Every structure is written in structure tokens, then in C-alpha cells.
Amino acid sequence: xxxxLRPLAxxxxxxxxxxxxxxxxxxxxxxxxxxxxxxxSCIPECSDARVCPLRAACTYARLFEPSxxxxxPSGFADSPRPFVLRVSHLDGQRFQxxxxxxxxxxxxxxxxxxxxxxxxALSRLVDSGLGPGRGAVSLQSVSILDxxxxxxQTIFQDDHILPLDxxxxxxxxxxxxASSPSALRVDFLTPADIKGRDHVPNSPPTFVTLFxxxxxxxxxxxxxxGSGALDLNYTCLGAEAAxxxxxxxxxxxxxxxxxxxxxxxxxxxxxLLGHCIYQGQFQPFLPFLNAARWTGVGKHTxxxxxxxxxxxx
Numbered sequence: 162x163x164x165x166l167r168p169l170a171x172x173x174x175x176x177x178x179x180x181x182x183x184x185x186x187x188x189x190x191x192x193x194x195x196x197x198x199x200x201x202s203c204i205p206e207c208s209d210a211r212v213c214p215l216r217a218a219c220t221y222a223r224l225f226e227p228s229x230x231x232x233x234p235s236g237f238a239d240s241p242r243p244f245v246l247r248v249s250h251l252d253g254q255r256f257q258x259x260x261x262x263x264x265x266x267x268x269x270x271x272x273x274x275x276x277x278x279x280x281x282a283l284s285r286l287v288d289s290g291l292g293p294g295r296g297a298v299s300l301q302s303v304s305i306l307d308x309x310x311x312x313x314q315t316i317f318q319d320d321h322i323l324p325l326d327x328x329x330x331x332x333x334x335x336x337x338x339a340s341s342p343s344a345l346r347v348d349f350l351t352p353a354d355i356k357g358r359d360h361v362p363n364s365p366p367t368f369v370t371l372f373x374x375x376x377x378x379x380x381x382x383x384x385x386x387g388s389g390a391l392d393l394n395y396t397c398l399g400a401e402a403a404x405x406x407x408x409x410x411x412x413x414x415x416x417x418x419x420x421x422x423x424x425x426x427x428x429x430x431x432x433l434l435g436h437c438i439y440q441g442q443f444q445p446f447l448p449f450l451n452a453a454r455w456t457g458v459g460k461h462t463x464x465x466x467x468x469x470x471x472x473x474x
Contacts, residue, residue, distance in 0.1 A: 162335040164379060164452045165271060165387050167328065168306040171264040171283055175256040179296035184417040184430075186251035187464040189292055190264055195225050197282035197289070220278045224270065227385070241378065243270035243386045245457050246465040249351050261301070267455050269386045273325040276303070280317050305329050333452045335391065341443040342473035344408065347371065347450070351468040352415045352432030355459040365410035368439045369402040372446055375453040382456060398445060405441030412437070430461050438474055447471075 181189055199210075202221040207213045216222040227240035247265030256262050264283075268275060280303055287299045303317035308331060316323040357370030366374075376393070384390035412435030443450075450471050457467035 162383075162391050163388065164333040164335070164383055164455065165269075165330050166333070166455055167268045167271070167276060167330050168310075168455065169266045169268055169276065169279070170304045170306055170312070171266065171279075171300060172302045172304075173262055173264065173286070173298045174301050175258055175260050175262070175296060175298050176287065177258055177290070177296035177298075178294060179256045179262075179292045179298060180294055181248075181251045181254050181292055183253040186248045186254075187246045188430075190246055190248050190251075191464060193286060193289065193291055194279070194282055195221070197285045198224060198278065201282060202278070220275070223272075224275070224278075240385055241381050242463045243275075243382070244268045245455075245462050245468075247468070249465055249468070256296075269382045269456070271330065271386060273328060276316060276328065277322060277325060280322065305331070307331065308333075333448075333455060335448040335452070337444050338447055341447055343442075344438060344440045344474035345443050345450075346436055346438050346472050346474050348436045348470045348472075349412070349432075349434055349467070350470060351457075351466050352417065352430065352434060352461075353459045353467045353469070354432035354461060355467070363414045363433070365407065365412050365433065365435075365437045367407060368405035368441070369399065371437075371458065372402040372405075372449060373399065375449050375456075375458045378456055378458060378462070379449060379452050401442065401445060405439050405443070405446075408438045408440045410437040411435045430464060430466060432459065432461075432466055 198221045202219050203210065204215065210216055210219060210222040210226045211228070213219065213222065216228070224243060227242060245267045247267065251262060266279070280300065284300045287297050289295070290297050302315060304312040305314045305316060305328065307313040314329040316328060355366040355371060355374050357366065357373060359367055359370060376398070380391045412433045414431065415434050416431040418429050453469055454471070456462065457465070458469060459467035
């Protein structure tokens with residue numbers, strides 16, 4: 162059992178000044194990407210990708226509006242989008258002409274043409290611009306990263322794209338380690354909105370809730386875009402997760418929102434930042450927490466929310 166993905170790094174050069182408002186970098190990038198994908202993929206008559214008769218062959222529909230899968234657990238009534246952004250480092254940043262910046266995107270859709278469509282869409286930012294001032298930027302290179310965040314393979318540079326049948330991918334194994342620490346620190350690097358049956362508003366998530374939301378998200382991604390649903394004993398794992406206790410927590414609640422141009426309304430994007438320390442037997446759970454570093458956990462993960470890191474205590 163593995164989670165297979167392509168962690169993509171898009172390196173841009175600012176041709177004009179570019180500004181990312183605090184807390185809005187993900188919305189700026191996602192909006193621009195969606196707009197260009199829709200323009201290049203959808204027929205002019207399409208007013209709603211969800212009901213378009215051509216949606217089965219539409220890249221925009223596959224990446225941005227995947228079809229509903231019926232009633233599902235913990236917010237998964239709709240298919241999760243097959244990517245997450247990693248751009249929180251851009252929040253509040255200004256880039257002058259000649260400066261470079263990076264956009265991270267973890268892609269779970271393993272269709273070989275998916276990276277090509279993303280590259281083509283983001284290459285159009287040299288004409289449309291980016292951010293409130295619509296500063297022109299040019300895409301310089303695109304790399305697939307390894308598990309340590311270093312370039313594993315450059316797939317686009319100098320307007321040249323690597324043959325699609327040569328693209329590398331990263332496999333995250335679900336084989337439990339031989340041993341595990343007795344205490345584990347989980348850092349919530351971007352706002353995490355994690356709810357469960359035992360959830361208390363604005364309180365840190367219990368470990369059983371954290372694991373359940375990570376498990377559900379990962380299983381849905383592998384089922385829809387990877388090798389299939391994970392073969393798990395949900396009852397047994399749930400009972401073991403419930404035995405893990407919280408030792409301490411240092412968290413704060415962040416309130417932010419995004420504005421949807423299509424729906425002309427604001428949507429909340431806030432959540433918890435900080436860390437929790439849990440104590441117990443982590444051996445069966447470490448593979449899921451490691452995978453959740455790449456997928457995010459909780460709500461609004463496509464914007465980069467729910468990014469976590471883990472470390473032994």
C-alpha cells in the first residue's frame with residue numbers, strides 16, 4: 162500500500178512587481194490556475210463543469226471540480242481535488258522585477274498529461290499577471306521533488322518539457338516502522354480545521370480525530386487517483402488510536418477567509434496553528450501521519466490548509 166504523488170515546484174521570475182496579500186497567496190495562485198485551466202479546457206458554452214456533457218474529458222473538471230461520489234465521511238461528500246498548494250511562505254511577500262519565487266503543488270492525479278496542463282496554464286501568467294497588481298511573471302522551471310524537498314527531476318526548463326513517459330513520482334509507504342517513539346509532536350504549520358465526534362470548537366484535536374481525518378483523506382485520494390482504497394481494519398485502528406492521549410498543546414485560532422469571484426461570496430479558511438504532543442503507541446499510525454504531511458488534513462487542504470509536520474519528543 163502506497164500513496165503515490167508528484168510534489169511539483171514551479172519556479173517563477175517576476176517581470177514586474179508582484180505582491181501576495183497576507184493569508185491570500187493560496188487564493189491568488191489557485192484563482193489564477195483555475196482561470197487559465199478553465200479557459201484552455203472548457204468549451205465557450207460551458208457554464209458549469211459539473212453538468213457539462215464533456216466533463217469526462219475535461220482537465221479543468223478533473224482537477225478543479227471532480228464529480229460527487231455520494232454521501233461520504235467527514236466532509237468527503239464530493240471527491241477531493243487531486244492537488245494541494247504549498248505557498249504559505251509567499252503570504253505577505255513582495256517581489257520586485259528580477260526576483261524569483263517558488264510555488265509548491267503536490268499532485269495526486271497520476272495521469273501523465275496532468276503536469277503538462279498545469280505547466281501550460283501557469284505559463285500564461287506572463288500575459289495575465291499575478292496578484293492584486295497583476296504583475297507579469299514568467300515560469301522558469303518545474304521540478305519534481307524528493308521526500309526531502311530536493312529536486313528529483315527537472316521536467317520543464319527553457320520552454321522544454323520532459324517526455325511524459327519519463328516523469329518520476331514519489332511513493333509514500335504505509336508499512337509500519339520497526340519501532341516508534343512513545344511521545345510525538347504534531348505541528349500544524351497552516352490553519353487546520355479538524356473536526357470529529359468529540360470535537361470542541363477552537364480546541365486541539367484528539368489523536369483519534371486527527372488520525373481518522375488523515376486516514377479518510379488519504380484513503381479517498383488513493384481510491385480515486387492512485388492504486389485503490391487502502392485495505393484497513395478501521396475498527397481495530399480506531400480503538401488503538403483512542404488509546405493515545407494528549408500530553409500538552411499550544412495552539413491558537415486563526416480567522417481568515419477567501420472571496421469566490423464565481424459565487425461572489427466569502428468563505429472561511431481559518432483554523433488552528435501551533436502544536437500538540439501525544440503519548441502512546443504510534444507504530445501503526447506513523448505511515449499515515451507521514452503521508453498526511455503531503456496531503457494535508459482537515460478542511461480546505463487544496464488551499465494548503467492542514468499542513469503538518471511530525472517529530473519525536
